[in-house]
Amino acid sequence: xxxxxxxxxxxxxxxxxxxxxxxxxxxxxxxxxxxxxxxxxxxxxxxxxxxxxxxxxxxxxxxxxxxxxxxxxxxxxxxxxxxxxxxxxxxxxxxxxxxxxxxxxxxxxxxxxxxxxxxxxxxxxxxxxxxxx
Numbered sequence: 001x002x003x004x005x006x007x008x009x010x011x012x013x014x015x016x017x018x019x020x021x022x023x024x025x026x027x028x029x030x031x032x033x034x035x036x037x038x039x040x041x042x043x044x045x046x047x048x049x050x051x052x053x054x055x056x057x058x059x060x061x062x063x064x065x066x067x068x069x070x071x072x073x074x075x076x077x078x079x080x081x082x083x084x085x086x087x088x089x090x091x092x093x094x095x096x097x098x099x100x101x102x103x104x105x106x107x108x109x110x111x112x113x114x115x116x117x118x119x120x121x122x123x124x125x126x127x128x129x130x131x132x133x
Contacts, residue, residue: 010101017094
């Protein structure tokens with residue numbers, strides 16, 4: 001009975017973790033799409049502005065190189081910021097509850113004597129496996 005209750009708790013915790021993660025990814029996708037559209041429009045206007053601002057001092061090829069270098073640095077910074085997504089505190093707690101409940105369910109299903117016998121068997125197998133050469 002205890003194992004079934006613990007398995008139900010683990011299932012509920014896993015459902016909560018998946019739900020929270022899906023919400024987080026959904027919000028990130030929506031805000032990311034809006035930011036991408038606004039960013040592209042702003043970026044196009046800034047490129048035109050920079051092109052005209054650099055016109056008196058640079059020829060067309062160096063102007064393009066300056067803008068490309070700036071774009072590369074900006075893309076690198078934005079890529080690093082975007083890759084920083086991690087689980088929230090609630091997701092980590094739900095994962096911990098799930099893991100704890102599953103380990104409790106597993107130990108209540110397997111008799112302790114069987115666990116001890118398995119551990120002793122692994123120790124003996126390790127000793128036998130280490131033959132001197």
